[in-house]
Amino acid sequence: MNSASAVFLATIPSPDRGVWHLGPVPIRAYALCIIAGIVVAIWWGDRRWVQRGGTKGTVVDIAVWAVPFGLVGGRLYHVITDSWRYFGAGKDPVKALYIWDGGLGIWGAIALGAVGAWIGCRRKGVPLPAMADAIAPGIVAAQAVGRLGNYFNQELYGAHTTLPWGLEIYQRFDPGNPGIPDQSPGGIAFGHIPLADSPVHPTFLYELIWNLLVAALVVYADRRLRLGHGRAFALYVAGYTLGRFWIELMRTDDATHILGLRVNTWVSLLVFAGAVVYFVAARRRGPREEPETLRSKGDEPAEPVASSETSDRE
Template sequence: MELAYIPSPSRGVLYLGPIPLRGYAFCIIIGVFVAVWLGNKRWIARGGRSGTVADIAVWAVPFGLVGGRLYHVITDYELYFSDGRNWVDAFKVWQGGLGIWGAIALGAIGAWIGCRRRGIPLPAYADAVAPGIAFAQAIGRWGNWFNQELYGRPTHVPWALHITSSSDGRVPGYYHPTFLYESLWCIGVGFLVIWADRRFKLGHGRAFALYVAAYCVGRGWIEYMRVDDAHHILGLRLNDWTALLVFLLAVTYIVVSSRLRPGREAVVEPGAFDGTPEGASGGEAEGDGGSAEPGKKPEPEDAKREVPEAAESQETTETADTPETSTGEAESAKDEAGSAKKG
């Protein structure tokens, strides 16, 4: 008997009346909120508007969920379409089975659609949300703990995962908690991207590429420890080959883009600084240094000059007329006094 181990939950779902509350789904939802929250903060710091990340996530998240499920079903098709299996189970996402490779790929397409609708460069958006995605993966991996799935080889380490029930027919026992290893690795990847982005001012998609490359490194050795059924090519699991290929593509992108487009984007969202609507040039606000009141058209410069000139002219005229009028009145009074004397 193990003296220390990570216990598995007694159940992965709680019922609120007839409504099931599944731990796997909760982990995914919490991860999405964290990714959007952090992505929004980073987007604003880069010069974007608050709320833009959430608006685009409305497109990216559904696409990502569909893509993640498609990748899992395609690469493990025998779980749903072989003899004795029910193909309807392919739609039961709550039972687990989301491939991160498909989620990122199809989620990127959804993000691209959202960015096009707002006139935003996709690479800049990807850089802003990159560490948030890593943290979301770290949270989402705990869904595997609720489902007692995707664990590693048998072990006697103090942090071994105690599996009490297994849907794949394996004997309950103590195994490497690969879900925990990947969760911790993703947290490290998230902080790595944040640090590198501040240190090197990554732009044009390089922060996102760094996240992808760093995640692939960890996924490679974690995948090697897993014992769940998987397709093998030349002795390696399919996901190991996927991680290797994606890692090479990410590193290549970082090197090439650093030479072609160094630095970071100067503008990530039109009108974010001057408060003008999307697509507006903001030319009116530039004329007076951006001090014009919202919705009020600035007065032409000629009109501004005419008012002081007219006032100055009027003051000069009044000043010039005052002595003449006073002198004339004094002379009239003198003449009248002299006439009175003579009379």
């Protein structure tokens, strides 16, 4: 076995496609990963909400508002910051609606998703900061699951690397005409022909691992410090943006730049600073919210809360 073959066997292969068809129905890996992430976030968030003294099912009721708002916000952020992909000479503006092809900006998803969550919390009569604390680790875990969709789409990768965990990226072609290159999620990697820069840094994988570590940090700090009033959520935001900052510096895919840096690098820096300030300032609001403040009028706790210790158990 020659050295070139040894290096190839040590790398991570990419899937040959991101879309399968069940008859006329397309099954898109990116969409499945987003849906799976949403399910994880709701399930974990509801579990934490009950442990804090809230009513079972409240997170699901609020998700009915937060999830659609978040998806719209994520897509709007992507289209606005990467408008050159959809508007201008030779572009197809209708593709701005093709959310299944990838392209959800987490900043827009969180911002507009928070608006939806605020509406839901108002309708249920529960405090938004407390709800944010309950769902924080679930959100960042959902982001980790969503990054698997980028793997199937062959996107969000870095520069060429010779490290053992380098990601092989392949030339994809039109399924109906293998002679026409098509790097979209609908293309197929006939022959598994590596692109010029392959193998590359799997930055989507770096972020996936980082997100899981942030989720673990939030759970640990929440147990030890009994975080309340939005501080667990602020810790998630600070932790996530810290990782996103250095990961953005590694990425080489096309992106909008400001003063030589990717726009998401600047946003990560600014949001990190805001999250740290909030985390420190919110400490003055006192201990974590009491369980009775987390229930709508007339609601009863889903299960008895024996003590503050058991209510914190994950």
